[in-house]
Amino acid sequence: MINIRETMNTLNILLIEDDMIEVMKLNRTISKLELPHNIVEANNGEEALKILQKKDELPDIILLDLNMPKLNGIEFLNILKKDDVLKYIPTIILTTSNNQKDLLECYRIGIAGYVLKPLKYEDYVSKIETLLGYWSINELKQI
Amino acid sequence: MSQDKIDMLQRALAREKAARKQAEKILENKAAELYEAKRKLEKSYSELEALLNKTDSQLQGVFENIVDAYVIMDLWGNILKMNNAAVDLLGFTDASENGNLMDMVHPTDLELVAETFKNLLSEGSVTDSNFKIVTKQKIEKLVHVNASIIYDEGQPVAAQGIVRDITEINSLQIQKEKLLEKLEKSNNELQEYAHIVSHDLKSPLRSIDALVNWIKEDNLEKLDDTSIQNFNLIETTLEKMEQLISDVLMYSSVGSESLEKQTVDLDALIKELKNILFVPDHVSINVLQPLPKIEGEKVKLQQLFQNLISNAIKFIDKDVGLVEIDVKDIGTHYEFSIKDNGIGIEEKFHEKIFKIFHALNKSKDSTGIGLSIVKKIVDLHEGHIWLESKPNMGTTFFFTLKK
Numbered sequence: 001m002i003n004i005r006e007t008m009n010t011l012n013i014l015l016i017e018d019d020m021i022e023v024m025k026l027n028r029t030i031s032k033l034e035l036p037h038n039i040v041e042a043n044n045g046e047e048a049l050k051i052l053q054k055k056d057e058l059p060d061i062i063l064l065d066l067n068m069p070k071l072n073g074i075e076f077l078n079i080l081k082k083d084d085v086l087k088y089i090p091t092i093i094l095t096t097s098n099n100q101k102d103l104l105e106c107y108r109i110g111i112a113g114y115v116l117k118p119l120k121y122e123d124y125v126s127k128i129e130t131l132l133g134y135w136s137i138n139e140l141k142q143i
Numbered sequence: 144m145s146q147d148k149i150d151m152l153q154r155a156l157a158r159e160k161a162a163r164k165q166a167e168k169i170l171e172n173k174a175a176e177l178y179e180a181k182r183k184l185e186k187s188y189s190e191l192e193a194l195l196n197k198t199d200s201q202l203q204g205v206f207e208n209i210v211d212a213y214v215i216m217d218l219w220g221n222i223l224k225m226n227n228a229a230v231d232l233l234g235f236t237d238a239s240e241n242g243n244l245m246d247m248v249h250p251t252d253l254e255l256v257a258e259t260f261k262n263l264l265s266e267g268s269v270t271d272s273n274f275k276i277v278t279k280q281k282i283e284k285l286v287h288v289n290a291s292i293i294y295d296e297g298q299p300v301a302a303q304g305i306v307r308d309i310t311e312i313n314s315l316q317i318q319k320e321k322l323l324e325k326l327e328k329s330n331n332e333l334q335e336y337a338h339i340v341s342h343d344l345k346s347p348l349r350s351i352d353a354l355v356n357w358i359k360e361d362n363l364e365k366l367d368d369t370s371i372q373n374f375n376l377i378e379t380t381l382e383k384m385e386q387l388i389s390d391v392l393m394y395s396s397v398g399s400e401s402l403e404k405q406t407v408d409l410d411a412l413i414k415e416l417k418n419i420l421f422v423p424d425h426v427s428i429n430v431l432q433p434l435p436k437i438e439g440e441k442v443k444l445q446q447l448f449q450n451l452i453s454n455a456i457k458f459i460d461k462d463v464g465l466v467e468i469d470v471k472d473i474g475t476h477y478e479f480s481i482k483d484n485g486i487g488i489e490e491k492f493h494e495k496i497f498k499i500f501h502a503l504n505k506s507k508d509s510t511g512i513g514l515s516i517v518k519k520i521v522d523l524h525e526g527h528i529w530l531e532s533k534p535n536m537g538t539t540f541f542f543t544l545k546k
Contacts (some may be wrong), residue, residue: 096345
C-alpha cells in the first residue's frame with residue numbers, strides 16, 4: 001500500500017477572507033495538522049485579483065468567502081470565471097451562508113465546492129483536513 | 144334515311160319526352176314546397192312582428208334602466224339612440240344631443256378602435272374591447288365595450304354597444320399589481336436581510352469558539368478543572384446561541400421562500416425521517432395506516448413532521464416510549480395526529496406553546512421556535528393545529544393539511 005501522505009501534492013492556496021480570525025483559523029489548522037501547504041491571504045476580492053495578476057505564481061486552489069466588503073465573493077467569482085487563464089483554478093466557497101440563492105448562483109457560475117463554516121473549531125479542523133486532503137490527491141493544471 | 148336511323152331517333156325522342164315529364168314533375172313539387180315555405184315564413188314573420196311590438200315596451204324599460212351605458216349608432220359612429228347611463232358616461236347633457244362616437248376615441252387608441260370596428264363589421268360582434276375615450280367634458284376615460292351589428296333584411300344597418308367605464312377598476316388593478324410587486328420586493332429584501340443578519344451574528348460566535356479553543360489548547364497544563372469546565376460552558380452557550388440564530392432564520396424563511404408545490408408522498412417522507420432522526424432504543428415510532436400523498440412543499444412538510452416527531456421523542460419520560468402517527472380523511476383536508484406517551488403539557492400552555500420563544504422547558508436543545516415554525520407551515524398549507532394532552536400521560540398533536 002502506498003503512503004497517501006507521501007503522494008500528496010503540496011498546495012498553494014489562495015484564501016480570500018476578510019475576517020482576521022478566520023485567517024488565523026486556517027493557518028492554525030494547517031500547522032496543527034502539520035500539512036505542507038502554502039497559504040496566500042487576500043482580505044477581499046480586489047486584493048485577490050491583484051495577487052492573481054502575477055500569472056507565474058498562480059495558486060492551485062482558491063478558498064473563497066462570500067460576504068466581504070468591496071468586491072464580494074460572487075462578484076469575484078464572476079470575474080474569475082470570465083478570465084481565460086484563471087477560470088481553471090478550482091474555487092471552493094467557504095462561508096456561513098447556507099442561503100440557497102447564493103448556493104445555486106455559485107454552482108451556476110462554476111465552483112469546485114461549497115463548504116459551510118461550522119460553529120465549532122474542532123469541526124472546522126476536520127472539514128479543512130478532508131477538503132485539503134481531497135485537493136492534494138487531485139491532478140491539477142500545471143500553470 | 145334508313146329505317147334503323149329513324150328507329151334510333153324515335154327512341155331518343157321518347158327518352159327525352161320522359162325525362163322532360165320527370166323534370167316538370169320535380170318542378171311542380173318544388174314550387175309547392177316553395178309556396179309552403181313562403182307561407183310558413185310569412186306566418187313566423189307576422190308572429191315575430193307581433194312579438195317585437197309586444198316586447199318593444201319591455202325593451203324600452205330595459206334600455207332605460209340598464210346600469211351600463213347602451214348606445215345604438217349607425218355604421219359611421221353617429222349616435223342614434225342612447226340611455227341615461229350613456230349620456231352620463233359620454234358627458235352629454237341629454238339623450239337627444241347629436242354626437243359621433245368615433246370622434247370621442249382618444250387619439251392614442253384610434254388605430255385600435257378602427258381595427259375593432261373592422262372586426263365588428265366582418266364578425267357581427269366584438270366583446271371585451273378596451274380603449275380610451277375623451278368625453279364631451281374633456282375627461283379621459285377607459286371603457287370596456289361589447290358591441291354587435293343590427294341587421295335589416297340581412298344587411299347591416301346599425302350597431303349597438305354596451306359601454307362600461309373601467310377607469311377606476313383599471314387604476315385599482317394597476318395599484319394592486321404595484322402593491323403586490325412592492326410586497327414581493329420587500330419580502331425578498333426581508334429574506335435577504337435575515338440571511339445577512341444571521342451571517343453577521345454567527346461569524347463572531349465562530350470566532351469566539353475558535354479563540355476559546357486556542358486558549359484551552361495552549362494552556363492545557365495551566366488550567367484547573369473548574370476553568371476547563373467553564374470553558375466547556377462557554378462552548379455550550381455558543382452552540383445554543385447559534386441554534387437560536389438558525390431557528391430564527393428558519394422561522395422567518397417559512398412562507399417567504401419559493402412556493403413550489405409538488406406531490407409529496409408522506410409515507411416515503413416519514414420513512415426518510417426515521418433514518419435522519421435520532422430515535423433512542425426505548426422509543427418506537429409507529430405509523431398506524433398508510434399516509435396519503437398531498438400537494439405541498441416537501442422541505443417544509445419534512446420540517447413539520449420532523450419538529451413534531453422529535454418533540455414527541457424529546458419529552459418521553461417512560462421506559463417504553465411510543466410515538467403514533469395516524470391520519471383521517473375529512474373531505475377537503477387530511478387530519479393528522481402525532482401521539483406520544485411523554486410528560487404531557489398542562490392545558491394553560493396549549494395556546495402559548497405555538498408562540499415564538501415560548502419554550503416550556505429551557506434546555507440546550509430547545510429554543511422555543513420549533514412549534515411556531517410548525518404552526519407557520521400548517522398555516523401555509525391552509526390547515527389548523529391543536530393538541531390534547533394530560534400531564535404525565537402524553538400529548539397528541541392534531542393538524543390538518545389541505546389535500
